[in-house]
Amino acid sequence: MKxxxxxxxxxxxxxxxxxxxxxxxxxxxxxxxxxxxxxGFATFVQAAQTLRGSGDLAVIVERTSGAVQIVETxxxxxxxxxxxxxxxxHASVVYSRDQRYAYVFGRDGGLxxxxxxxxxxxxxxxxxxxxxxxxxxxxxxxxxVSNYQPGGVRVFDATSxxxxxxxxxxxxxGRLSKVVGLVDAPGQRFVFSLWDAGEIWMAxxxxxxxxxxxxxxxxxxxxxxxxITPDGRYYIAGLFGEDGMALxxxxxxxxxxxxxxxxxxxxxxxxxxxxxxxxxxxxxAGERAFVPAVGHHAVLVMDTHxxxxxxxxxxxxxxxxxxxxxxxxxxxxxxxHPRNDTVQVIDTDTLQVVNTLKPGKGVLHMEFEPRGxxxxxxVRDADQVQVYDTASARLRTTLSAAxxxxxxxxxxxxxxGL
Amino acid sequence: MKxxxxxxxxxxxxxxxxxxxxxxxxxxxxxxxxxxxxxGFATFVQAAQTLRGSGDLAVIVERTSGAVQIVETxxxxxxxxxxxxxxxxHASVVYSRDQRYAYVFGRDGGLxxxxxxxxxxxxxxxxxxxxxxxxxxxxxxxxxVSNYQPGGVRVFDATSxxxxxxxxxxxxxGRLSKVVGLVDAPGQRFVFSLWDAGEIWMAxxxxxxxxxxxxxxxxxxxxxxxxITPDGRYYIAGLFGEDGMALxxxxxxxxxxxxxxxxxxxxxxxxxxxxxxxxxxxxxAGERAFVPAVGHHAVLVMDTHxxxxxxxxxxxxxxxxxxxxxxxxxxxxxxxHPRNDTVQVIDTDTLQVVNTLKPGKGVLHMEFEPRGxxxxxxVRDADQVQVYDTASARLRTTLSAAxxxxxxxxxxxxxxGL
Numbered sequence: 001m002k003x004x005x006x007x008x009x010x011x012x013x014x015x016x017x018x019x020x021x022x023x024x025x026x027x028x029x030x031x032x033x034x035x036x037x038x039x040g041f042a043t044f045v046q047a048a049q050t051l052r053g054s055g056d057l058a059v060i061v062e063r064t065s066g067a068v069q070i071v072e073t074x075x076x077x078x079x080x081x082x083x084x085x086x087x088x089x090h091a092s093v094v095y096s097r098d099q100r101y102a103y104v105f106g107r108d109g110g111l112x113x114x115x116x117x118x119x120x121x122x123x124x125x126x127x128x129x130x131x132x133x134x135x136x137x138x139x140x141x142x143x144x145v146s147n148y149q150p151g152g153v154r155v156f157d158a159t160s161x162x163x164x165x166x167x168x169x170x171x172x173x174g175r176l177s178k179v180v181g182l183v184d185a186p187g188q189r190f191v192f193s194l195w196d197a198g199e200i201w202m203a204x205x206x207x208x209x210x211x212x213x214x215x216x217x218x219x220x221x222x223x224x225x226x227x228i229t230p231d232g233r234y235y236i237a238g239l240f241g242e243d244g245m246a247l248x249x250x251x252x253x254x255x256x257x258x259x260x261x262x263x264x265x266x267x268x269x270x271x272x273x274x275x276x277x278x279x280x281x282x283x284x285a286g287e288r289a290f291v292p293a294v295g296h297h298a299v300l301v302m303d304t305h306x307x308x309x310x311x312x313x314x315x316x317x318x319x320x321x322x323x324x325x326x327x328x329x330x331x332x333x334x335x336x337h338p339r340n341d342t343v344q345v346i347d348t349d350t351l352q353v354v355n356t357l358k359p360g361k362g363v364l365h366m367e368f369e370p371r372g373x374x375x376x377x378x379v380r381d382a383d384q385v386q387v388y389d390t391a392s393a394r395l396r397t398t399l400s401a402a403x404x405x406x407x408x409x410x411x412x413x414x415x416x417g418l
Numbered sequence: 419m420k421x422x423x424x425x426x427x428x429x430x431x432x433x434x435x436x437x438x439x440x441x442x443x444x445x446x447x448x449x450x451x452x453x454x455x456x457x458g459f460a461t462f463v464q465a466a467q468t469l470r471g472s473g474d475l476a477v478i479v480e481r482t483s484g485a486v487q488i489v490e491t492x493x494x495x496x497x498x499x500x501x502x503x504x505x506x507x508h509a510s511v512v513y514s515r516d517q518r519y520a521y522v523f524g525r526d527g528g529l530x531x532x533x534x535x536x537x538x539x540x541x542x543x544x545x546x547x548x549x550x551x552x553x554x555x556x557x558x559x560x561x562x563v564s565n566y567q568p569g570g571v572r573v574f575d576a577t578s579x580x581x582x583x584x585x586x587x588x589x590x591x592g593r594l595s596k597v598v599g600l601v602d603a604p605g606q607r608f609v610f611s612l613w614d615a616g617e618i619w620m621a622x623x624x625x626x627x628x629x630x631x632x633x634x635x636x637x638x639x640x641x642x643x644x645x646i647t648p649d650g651r652y653y654i655a656g657l658f659g660e661d662g663m664a665l666x667x668x669x670x671x672x673x674x675x676x677x678x679x680x681x682x683x684x685x686x687x688x689x690x691x692x693x694x695x696x697x698x699x700x701x702x703a704g705e706r707a708f709v710p711a712v713g714h715h716a717v718l719v720m721d722t723h724x725x726x727x728x729x730x731x732x733x734x735x736x737x738x739x740x741x742x743x744x745x746x747x748x749x750x751x752x753x754x755h756p757r758n759d760t761v762q763v764i765d766t767d768t769l770q771v772v773n774t775l776k777p778g779k780g781v782l783h784m785e786f787e788p789r790g791x792x793x794x795x796x797v798r799d800a801d802q803v804q805v806y807d808t809a810s811a812r813l814r815t816t817l818s819a820a821x822x823x824x825x826x827x828x829x830x831x832x833x834x835g836l
Binding site: 416 | 468469470471472473474475490491492513514515516517518519534535536556557558604605606649650651669703704705744745746747767788789790791809828829831832833834
């Protein structure tokens with residue numbers, strides 16, 4: 001800035017004018033500088049407020065308001081809310097590898113990228129007419145969405161959400177299948193199942209816009225969901241109304257898909273599609289899997305070596321989610337309507353129910369903190385999320401949330417298949 | 419700010435003085451405002467630069483310069499360096515649960531808290547004369563350091579580094595033992611071993627300044643290190659010059675400590691203390707543990723059910739670290755001097771060495787990215803850290819680092835026992 005020398009050798013009238021002018025100019029300069037300073041400071045304060053680690057963040061889906069609430073799990077408090085995410089009646093979330101961004105997959109085919117640190121919607125694309133789930137590639141560069149309509153998997157650049165690949169689930173000329181059970185797998189792969197075709201597909205994404213797809217046919221009728229074991233080795237698809245499940249060993253794809261868990265689901269009444277159990281509700285803890293018994297008030301215990309039933313634990317209702325605490329010592333179970341006001345805790349060592357909690361009507365989901373000291377429980381009808389100490393099963397904190405459903409912690413970024 | 423009206427009804431000499439004075443005052447005002455503006459802007463820019471997720475950060479110990487280098491694993495680049503951390507010739511690192519802070523434990527008893535986002539040393543305490551390792555509690559609120567001198571474990575508040583508890587390893591009146599093998603365990607516990615006493619201690623920290631310590635005596639002579647299985651259930655202490663190892667089932671502490679791995683280390687030459695193998699170099703992958711064979715060019719394969727040897731894989735030299743890729747399909751092995759220029763990759767399915775790499779002299783440590791797509795290798799004598807694609811074993815990136823040793827990724831925050 002340059003300050004002009006002021007000429008004072010002037011008439012009285014001019015003096016007055018000049019005095020006023022100097023006065024005004026000084027004001028303008030001062031005001032502009034103060035505004036700039038204030039702007040810089042405000043932006044700094046905002047940046048400083050959001051300068052925080054992202055490892056203890058989580059999002060809670062508020063299913064009826066098209067929003068996610070961002071929370072932190074160190075002090076158990078709300079951080080912010082991001083809306084405008086469309087239909088979240090069936091939503092899931094994956095995380096960028098730096099844990100800054102959450103990718104939210106909505107029922108309406110919407111794919112939204114949310115910045116957890118600034119609490120802003122960065123980008124949103126409607127990528128299909130009807131989406132059902134998503135996954136992020138091992139290297140974090142690709143986000144995939146599985147679609148009912150048009151049936152297939154669409155792959156996007158994780159940074160820009162620009163389309164990268166479109167894998168149409170065309171199992172016969174002109175016929176596209178609904179896609180379910182999409183997961184990421186080691187080796188930069190996506191694995192998913194074709195409801196209409198009875199197939200499992202494995203897509204190698206090492207060249208992102210040239211996916212190499214391997215098809216496994218005749219795996220059984222109507223796969224309705226899939227899961228991958230925590231080590232990323234086994235992909236298991238549930239079969240609708242058929243006996244057993246379809247298992248693919250991703251270490252040995254040449255050996256093909258084989259049927260396991262014979263007797264599981266056999267002879268059960270065929271349920272309407274919207275009530276099909278989620279396989280995310282399976283807990284694989286060490287050499288055992290804890291599995292909701294379809295249509296029974298029981299949790300089944302399976303041996304993961306041969307996928308046979310080795311135990312059956314009577315519980316309060318029909319289990320929905322059977323979640324293992326990260327150390328594998330407990331599984332927490334919630335239940336289907338009308339018994340969805342209850343959560344039970346099973347000791348995996350004794351196979352006994354050791355605690356029965358009543359969080360309230362509409363317990364929809366549970367998520368453990370990554371080292372298992374606390375678990376977050378969404379209670380839809382109470383508009384609450386409750387945080388429990390897992391050692392004592394005591395309630396520690398209650399947070400407000402509008403009709404909360406899924407809870408997703410950012411630690412998922414570091415896990416295979418989540 | 420208030421601008422004074424300027425009186426111009428003055429003599430010529432006064433006019434000049436006044437003109438100069440106004441000139442000067444304007445200058446001062448402008449300069450001060452500009453300085454403030456610049457300061458605010460600079461701080462804003464700094465804060466904005468550091469506004470980033472913390473899930474893909476890591477620190478690399480630069481052992482001879484008392485510094486850590488901060489890097490990020492998405493683009494594989496250097497982020498910053500923090501020095502003044504004392505003697506890091508034997509250093510380890512744990513992370514805060516939000517992954518913002520790294521706690522660095524030095525050989526000199528120094529405990530340093532480093533802010534990864536601002537790249538600053540937040541706090542440093544010299545907590546003993548000779549430290550050997552550290553751990554962070556399950557809930558992230560307590561940081562513990564194990565000491566040789568004075569023998570014991572000191573516990574600090576993770577936020578302030580204020581002392582919280584001092585567990586003297588007094589195994590007999592007036593006699594303190596060196597403490598080794600300190601780990602965190604589920605249930606807000608720390609577990610560690612007493613070199614001089616031949617004991618394992620388990621400290622319950624639920625009341626932080628009133629630790630409840632349980633002692634397990636006569637576990638074997640001179641435990642030299644300990645490890646905890648990834649699920650936090652089994653604590654295993656290595657025994658110096660004795661047959662086998664000491665195992666404590668933390669699910670059933672009442673059953674006491676039992677001896678496992680009979681034959682492991684038996685009849686081996688007693689090595690000088692500074693060459694004792696690190697048990698961090700054990701890879702537990704599913705139901706198998708891959709273990710360095712003491713004094714042999716072999717990796718042992720153990721069954722984790724009964725801790726018996728089920729295989730022996732010939733390798734290039736005496737293994738130091740045997741690290742499992744997160745999906746368990748590979749283990750990567752480095753070797754003791756003079757064969758420390760080599761890394762070998764074992765396929766855990768076939769138990770064959772499938773790759774032999776030559777990163778250079780002085781390969782000291784390896785760390786996998788949390789979903790296993792890349793591995794970081796420190797090569798001391800080349801002053802390099804090399805990043806390999808684990809699927810192809812091809813070198814992807816090389817970064818400069820001054821005599822790098824340990825590499826610690828922030829994803830450790832979410833793991834039990836790390």
